Amino acid sequence: MACDFFFPQPGGVECHIYQLSTKLIDRGHKVVIITHAYQGRTGVRYLTNGLKVYHVPFFVIYRESTMPTVFSFFPIFRNIVIREQIQIVHGHASLSSFCHEAILHARTMGLRTVFTDHSLFGFADAGSILTNKLLKFILSDVDHVICVSHTCKENTVLRASLDPLMVSVIPNAVVAENFRPRAYTPRITDRLSGGSQEVQASPELLGPDDTITIVVISRLFYNKGTDLLIAAIPRILASHPNVRFIIAGSGPKAIDLEQMLERNVLQDKVEMLGPVRHEEVRDVMIRGHIYLHPSLTEAFGTVIVEAASCGLYVVCTRVGGIPEVLPQHMTTFAKPEEDDLVMATGKAIAALRSNKVRTDRFHDQVKMMYSWRDVAQRTERVYNGICGDIRPEEFYGYYPGQGLDASGDRVRSFALIDRLKRYYGCGVWAGKLFCLCVVIDFLLYIFLEMWFPRVNIDIARSWPKKVEQKSENDGLNNSSKGSRSHLAS
Known part of the structure; x- marks a missing residue:
């Protein structure tokens, strides 16, 4: 999970990431959160149930969003991904620099990516136009997108010119207890x-x-x-x-x-x-x-x-x-x-x-x-879909005889030439700029692989997996205890 917004700052996005992560851990997955350093929180923190958080010391410019640097985050991100043996990078929030940069670098490293949009934006003012162009840049090469409501899905599809079948609607939830x-x-x-x-x-x-x-x-x-x-x-x-x-x-x-x-x-x-x-x-x-x-x-x-x-x-x-x-x-x-x-x-x-x-x-x-367990199950299905564990016609909701085959554009290729084709269509001038960013990112990745080989990076030990809870109420109680323990730490 990559996002600028996380605890101890309160908010809906922060709570969503924490609750979803803890439920995915309950389901047997390993989850690591990458966010920026908050006051009093720098380095690595372990939260309830073995949830690991990397607080990266980056400069914050506005409303807890870090300054976008595009490439300077790559060395740290690559080190974390290799240490933790990450397979899927899940970014959250349209205004999070860490989210966008993590998705870009993850695609360069050959990792599957998911983006969750939690907000609505317009189309007319200058800020929305710039944000939408940035979103189009990142989502041109993402494997799947999740929105928290159907209205949010319509907004995101229009802003980023996405195929609606590549966008799923999974709402937020609450710990009712x-x-x-x-x-x-x-x-x-x-x-x-x-x-x-x-x-x-x-x-x-x-x-x-x-x-x-x-x-x-x-x-x-x-x-x-x-x-x-x-x-x-x-x-x-x-x-x-x-x-x-x-x-x-x-x-x-x-x-x-x-x-x-x-x-x-x-x-x-x-x-x-x-x-x-x-x-x-x-x-x-x-x-x-x-x-x-x-x-x-x-x-x-x-x-x-x-x-x-x-x-x-x-x-x-x-x-x-x-x-x-x-x-x-x-x-x-x-x-x-x-x-x-x-x-x-x-x-x-x-x-x-x-x-x-x-x-x-x-x-x-x-x-x-509303149940976070249900949200985690539906998110897990998205992960299985982009990793090929679910047939494309079943995951995306179409059949090969209807004009789209299983090898269509929805299954994102990691080949550099295919990635450049997708970015080039983002605009007359923006497309060329996006292609330049991808090429530089790829060259930086090759440089890091040569000068800082993977064999020199220690693999982190995984936290012992927690056994699945027997009942919904037990799971909710554990989540609520975890939330209180985390906020008190």
């Missing part, structure tokens, strides 16, 4: 009457004058809808006097949010917690009744699944892949506009006060919908 409601009691079987009826404690009912708490946990950036939140909070509090807000998170928009509170004198109704650790998210969520998610763009939105698992009614914007995440009875959708967000929040408050929504059932429903 780590996000239990405050008064959660598991369903029990009523055997007194000789039947098998399930019984659960009655939900907590809200009265017309009871205080309703709205929780917001997000990075305070523009794309997360912080400006929309700043505009909506005074109007929501003016219309509903018995409502309070809890806001957790940090970012450049935190100053604007604090200025709004001072300007409207709302410090007694809005509690700002600042940044919270991932293991503290559940403790914050169970203090509320509604989770508000005003994001302007989102490929999946793991936090809304965590909120629903904690028994919160979700109010979110209808953008990106969010409508695919939860069923309608758990959410109220709004347009990414101030008026519509205020109206949707008012509907959610009214629904809770009338006790029409059974939030006490959300946890069990989310637990049945």
